[in-house]
Amino acid sequence: MLTIENIEVTYHHTVQALRGLSLEVPDGKIVTLLGTNGAGKTTTLKAASNLLALENGQIGEGRISFKGQSILSIQPDRLVQMGLFHVREGRRIFTEMSVEDNLVAASYALDARRAKPDYDKVYDFFPRLKERRKQIAGYLSGGEQQMLAFGRAMIARPELILMDEPSLGLAPKIVEEIFQTIRRLNSEDGVSILLVEQNAGVAFSVADYGYIMESGQIVMEGDVAKLKQDKDIQSFYLGVGGGEGAERQSFRDVKHYKRRKRWLS
Amino acid sequence: MGQFTQFAINGLMSGAIYALIAVGIVSVYKATKVVNFAHGYLIMFGAYFYFTFSVIVPGQSWAPDWLASWQPAWLLEMREGLPMFSPMGAVLDWVQNVPRILLGIAGALVCNAIVGRIIERTLMRPLMGQSIFAMIMVTVGLISIMSGAASIIWTADADFVPHIAPNAPIRFELFGTMIFLFGADLVNMIVALLIFAGIVLMVRYTKSGVAIRATAEDQSTAYSMGISVPKVFSRAWVLASTTGAIAGAILATRNGISPSLGLFGFSVLAIVLMGGLDSYIGVFLAAMAVGVMEALTQWRMGGDWAEIVPYVAVLLILLIRPHGLFGSKEVERI
Numbered sequence: 001m002l003t004i005e006n007i008e009v010t011y012h013h014t015v016q017a018l019r020g021l022s023l024e025v026p027d028g029k030i031v032t033l034l035g036t037n038g039a040g041k042t043t044t045l046k047a048a049s050n051l052l053a054l055e056n057g058q059i060g061e062g063r064i065s066f067k068g069q070s071i072l073s074i075q076p077d078r079l080v081q082m083g084l085f086h087v088r089e090g091r092r093i094f095t096e097m098s099v100e101d102n103l104v105a106a107s108y109a110l111d112a113r114r115a116k117p118d119y120d121k122v123y124d125f126f127p128r129l130k131e132r133r134k135q136i137a138g139y140l141s142g143g144e145q146q147m148l149a150f151g152r153a154m155i156a157r158p159e160l161i162l163m164d165e166p167s168l169g170l171a172p173k174i175v176e177e178i179f180q181t182i183r184r185l186n187s188e189d190g191v192s193i194l195l196v197e198q199n200a201g202v203a204f205s206v207a208d209y210g211y212i213m214e215s216g217q218i219v220m221e222g223d224v225a226k227l228k229q230d231k232d233i234q235s236f237y238l239g240v241g242g243g244e245g246a247e248r249q250s251f252r253d254v255k256h257y258k259r260r261k262r263w264l265s
Numbered sequence: 266m267g268q269f270t271q272f273a274i275n276g277l278m279s280g281a282i283y284a285l286i287a288v289g290i291v292s293v294y295k296a297t298k299v300v301n302f303a304h305g306y307l308i309m310f311g312a313y314f315y316f317t318f319s320v321i322v323p324g325q326s327w328a329p330d331w332l333a334s335w336q337p338a339w340l341l342e343m344r345e346g347l348p349m350f351s352p353m354g355a356v357l358d359w360v361q362n363v364p365r366i367l368l369g370i371a372g373a374l375v376c377n378a379i380v381g382r383i384i385e386r387t388l389m390r391p392l393m394g395q396s397i398f399a400m401i402m403v404t405v406g407l408i409s410i411m412s413g414a415a416s417i418i419w420t421a422d423a424d425f426v427p428h429i430a431p432n433a434p435i436r437f438e439l440f441g442t443m444i445f446l447f448g449a450d451l452v453n454m455i456v457a458l459l460i461f462a463g464i465v466l467m468v469r470y471t472k473s474g475v476a477i478r479a480t481a482e483d484q485s486t487a488y489s490m491g492i493s494v495p496k497v498f499s500r501a502w503v504l505a506s507t508t509g510a511i512a513g514a515i516l517a518t519r520n521g522i523s524p525s526l527g528l529f530g531f532s533v534l535a536i537v538l539m540g541g542l543d544s545y546i547g548v549f550l551a552a553m554a555v556g557v558m559e560a561l562t563q564w565r566m567g568g569d570w571a572e573i574v575p576y577v578a579v580l581l582i583l584l585i586r587p588h589g590l591f592g593s594k595e596v597e598r599i
Binding site for chain 2: 054
C-alpha cells in the first residue's frame with residue numbers, strides 16, 4: 001500500500017529531521033510507528049501525505065510510493081482523492097465550523113471519484129456526533145473531537161489512513177473506544193493504517209507490525225508479537241520493570257547504557 | 266429631521282459601495298490571511314477597464330455604430346417631443362448606452378479576473394509556505410506597480426463613463442420630507458448589496474463556502490481533507506478582482522477616473538479593520554456606519570470634515586476593540 005524507501009527530510013534547508021528512513025505498510029494491515037518526542041514520526045507522516053512543502057520541508061533523497069505510484073509530485077489534495085488520508089496530530093478539526101461542516105469539508109476527497117459522502121455511517125459509528133452535529137466543533141470535548149477527526153477520515157473513504165497520536169491527551173476510557181474504532185475500520189472496511197503513537201501499549205494492542213524510530217531513523221522493527229517480547233521495548237515503551245525480585249534499575253542506566261548498546265552501536 | 270433622512274440615505278448609498286469594495290479585502294483575507302493593500306488599485310484597474318470597454322472601444326472607427334449609441338427606430342420615436350431632463354428622457358438616454366455599458370461591465374469583469382489570477386499565480390502562490398508577512402509586503406509593492414502601469418497604459422484623458430443604470434431623478438416622500446435621489450445611485454446600491462449578500466450566503470451555506478472557511482481556519486488541514494487550497498486561493502483573488510471591477514465601474518461613474526482612485530482602497534481598509542478583518546457582517550455594518558457618518562458630517566460640518574470624522578471614529582473603535590466590531594478571536598474550548 002505505502003512504501004517509504006530511504007528518505008531524507010530537511011526543514012528550512014538546515015534542520016535534518018529524517019535520515020534514511022524506510023518503512024512499509026502492507027495492504028489491509030495496521031502498522032505502528034513508535035518513538036520518543038522529536039524522533040521524526042510526525043515528519044514521516046507529513047512526508048507521506050506531501051504536506052512538508054507547506055512547512056518549508058524538503059524530501060532530499062529517497063522514494064515514497066502509494067499504491068505503486070511515486071507521490072513526490074502529487075499535490076496533497078490529489079493524494080487524499082486517491083485514498084490516502086492523514087489524521088493529523090492534535091486532531092486539527094475546524095473549530096469554528098459546525099460538526100456537520102467539518103464532515104462536508106472531508107467530502108472533497110470524494111469529488112474525483114464521483115462518490116456520495118456517507119454521513120449516516122459516521123453518525124452510526126459515533127452517535128454522539130449526530131446529537132451535536134449543528135454545534136460548533138470547537139466546543140466539543142477532546143474525545144468527541146477525536147471522533148470527529150475519525151469521522152472525517154471515514155467520509156473520505158480512504159484505503160490508507162495515516163494516524164498521528166490519536167490517544168494524545170485523552171482519558172484511558174476514550175482511548176480504548178478510539179482504538180476499537182481503529183480495529184473496526186481495519187477489519188470491516190479493510191483500511192490499511194499507519195499508526196504513530198507514544199503509547200506503545202495501546203498501539204501494540206491493535207497493530208500487526210511495528211517500527212521503532214529514533215533521531216530520524218528506524219532502529220528496530222518486527223511483528224508486534226515479537227516486539228512485545230523484546231526486553232528493551234518492555235522497559236522503554238511498555239513500562240514493564242525488571243519484575244519480581246529483580247534489582248531496580250536506575251533510569252539513567254537504562255537510557256544511556258542499554259539504548260546505546262543495542263541501537264546505536 | 267427632513268435633511269437628516271436625506272443625508273442618511275445618501276450615506277447608506279455610499280456605504281453600500283464601501284461594502285462592495287470591502288468584500289474583496291475580506292474574501293482574500295479569509296482565504297489566504299493576506300491583507301491586500303493593493304485592493305484599491307485592483308478597483309482602479311476595474312474602473313479603467315470599464316472606461317476602456319465602454320468609451321474607448323465603442324469610439325474606435327472599426328466599432329459598429331450601434332455599440333456607441335444604440336438608436337433603434339422605436340427609441341427615436343419615443344424621444345420625439347419629450348421635454349429636456351424628464352425622467353423618461355433619462356431612461357431613454359440609458360437605453361442608448363446599454364450596449365456599451367454591457368460591453369464595459371463584461372470587459373471589466375473578464376480583464377480584472379485575469380489580472381487577479383495573474384497576481385495570485387505569479388506573486389502569491391510561489392510564496393505559499395513562507396511567512397504571511399512576505400505576501401503582505403508583495404501587495405504593498407503591487408501598489409506602485411499597478412499605479413505606474415495604469416498611467417502607462419491609459420494615457421488618454423479620462424472621460425465621462427456611462428452610468429450603469431438610468432440616472433433619472435427620483436423624488437418621493439419619506440417621514441414627511443421630500444427625498445431626492447438619482448436612479449443610478451439607487452441601482453448601484455442595490456447591485457452592491459445583492460453582490461454582498463450573494464457572497465455571504467455562498468460562504469455560509471454552500472460546499473465551496475465550506476472549503477473557503479476550512480482554508481481560512483487551517484490551510485494544511487484543509488489540504489489534507491482533499492480541498493485544493495491553491496484553487497481556493499485563486500478563487501478568492503478572482504472574487505476580489507471581479508467584485509472590485511464592479512466597484513470600480515460604479516466609482517468611475519460617481520467620481521470620475523484617475524489613478525488616485527486607488528487611494529479609495531485605503532479608506533476602505535480602515536473600514537474593514539473597524540468591522541473585523543474576517544467578518545462579513547461586521548464589515549458590512551462598519552461600511553454602512555462610515556457611509557452615514559460621512560454624509561452626516563458633510564451636512565453638519567462641511568465637506569472638509571467629512572473625510573476626517575468617520576476615520577477618527579474608526580480609530581476610537583479600534584482602541585476599544587482591537588479585533589474590530591465583529592472580528593473573531595479564536596474559539597476556545599472550556
